[in-house]
Amino acid sequence: MSPIEKSVARETASNISRAGKPTLKTIAEMTGLAITTVSRALGNAPQISESTRRRVHAVAAEIGYLPDRAAQRLKTGRTNVISVLLDPHEEILGFGTSIMHGLARALQATSYHLIVTPNFLDGSNVDAVNYIIRNGMADGLIFSRTEPFDPRVRLLLENGFPFVTHGRTEFSTPHAFVDYDNFAFAYEATKRLIAKGRRKVTIILPPRRLTFHQYMLHGFMTAVREAGVSYEIADALDLDSPADMIRDYVRRRSAEPDPPDGYTCPGEVSALATITGMSDNGFTLCAEYDIVAKQTSRLLSQIQPKVETIYEDLPAAGEAMGRLLLRRIAGENAEDLTMLLGPQFGFPTP
Template sequence: MVAPQRKGGRPTLKDIAYITGLGVTTVSRALNDAPDIGKATKARVRLVAQQIGYRPNRAGVRLRTGKTNVISIILNTEEEVMGMTASMLNGLAKAIGETTYHLVLTPYNLDQDPLDPVKYVVETGSADGIILSRTQPNDPRVRYLTEQKFPFVTHGRTNMGLEHAYFDYDNQAYAASAVAALTARGRQQIGLIAPPNFMTYSTHMLEGLHTELEKHNLVEVPIRNINTDSTANQIEAEILRIMMSKQPLDGIICASPHSAMAAIAAVETSGRVIGKDVDIVAKETFDLLNRFRPDLIVFEESFKSAGYALGKMVISIINGDEPSKHQMLENPKR
């Protein structure tokens, strides 16, 4: 069936409804990935929409529904590229690309209050849902959005007693598994290049580290002057200083690929061989580190999968799902 001939103008929901034999409301809900619409129906509606070149009139949608069809991901402008941005946006784009929603990146920098961009989106009504990263145990952004009853999801957890949707990597298990892998190779002088201590996953990682070290009657060799927000030069310089000291590390756990690359450079500059004199454990966010240094101990963390899951979650929350139904924890895999 083809749509009736119209004089110019852009394709509308009515055209899709006519071609598919569905109601306009059903078509609209299918395009917005409503959970009560079947997968086959959604696929048929999207195919027709693509074939006839349908694009929603965002101004009209907002007038009719009060919605913008926009999802905002709020990212720090200094977020490490190797660790997050490209892969996560790829996953988000795939999830949101299956709907009528558009993804907008709202940036902020380290010197800025991270609550400011969140308030801007809410107060201007410039998006229907928000995706947050860099969560804190007591996160003012999560409290604000919960109080405002504004749809949101987080990449990371909090410790506030507030139910909210999240996707997180089990960093406690990662650190514990890293220690187990290092001790299995006879390593005893083990240190962690940790995330900043105000972030939730730093707490999780330290808990896993200390619990597993205690099992082996070991204590952490502290790496105090750097974290994953430090520059590569800063990390390399500090690790090199430790490696040239009287008590060098023989096992290094890295909380990010960025810190792993800097640690590798420092260890090799000190004249030591990775896999022989020192072992380094790192997160593999895409297939690079093991190609670069095959003797690394790596655990997979897929930011693309995280982005896809977060995209699906935020749309479900916008559509009225309970946040408690959308809480996912990814297990580390070697």
């Protein structure tokens, strides 16, 4: 077919955009090219001449062509989907949402969609992971709250499935992760309490089975030992305990002899609960005791007197996880895809 004939064919076919949405076929008819060529041109394959490449791109843009994800997925086996495991414990203070926004930012300009796989109410998180691997529901996975020998991580490693965790593990095989330096947080927070003159510090730790329990404890103990102050650790409760339980515990403990006068609170709600529990017994923040808390939202800046805080930037963590996961999917080595985010002092001005 000569260039002139082609051009005629184009005029003829481009009368009305058909009922359904445009496909490669539509463009093929409009340009007089073969479907394969159009596909190639759009994919910027090397063997397509620059002129047709341009022409195809122009037509595609004009009619608002977007490839059918289902067909692509069927053919290539790639889903263009990244799945986030939503943990029920993340709901209180928008942890999930913060991370999600960061993730969204990372995936913004890519063709990836974000799908949320909530905790199966009955089964464990491992089932969800298994389901996703087995049925190829996503190209990559993101989740948080890792355990030292997290079964989800083990499963993913065994299957060579791309993922990024929020939190480290202790597997010898490296994997991509983003973590917050909770050692630094606890160390710094506790040091600050001591600097304020507090002489018996305490901390509300994450559940023992989670990896960051260790780091947190270690940071706390390091500060304690360096300063030689006394301390105690409440092992009847943890950060996942309902706020009421934390409040009740603090209230009870502060009524007993020799109560702590410095609290390291790695959670906003637990900080609030602590303040409430203390004030129930007539203790005043900054006067009789102090708190240094982890801050992930603007919540704590709303209460009086101001609680001293150390910031953890969750949207940044989300964005980092997104970027690392994309690189992991692209084939980069897992051991090069790790990231430890330091605590930031003071809430960044927006």
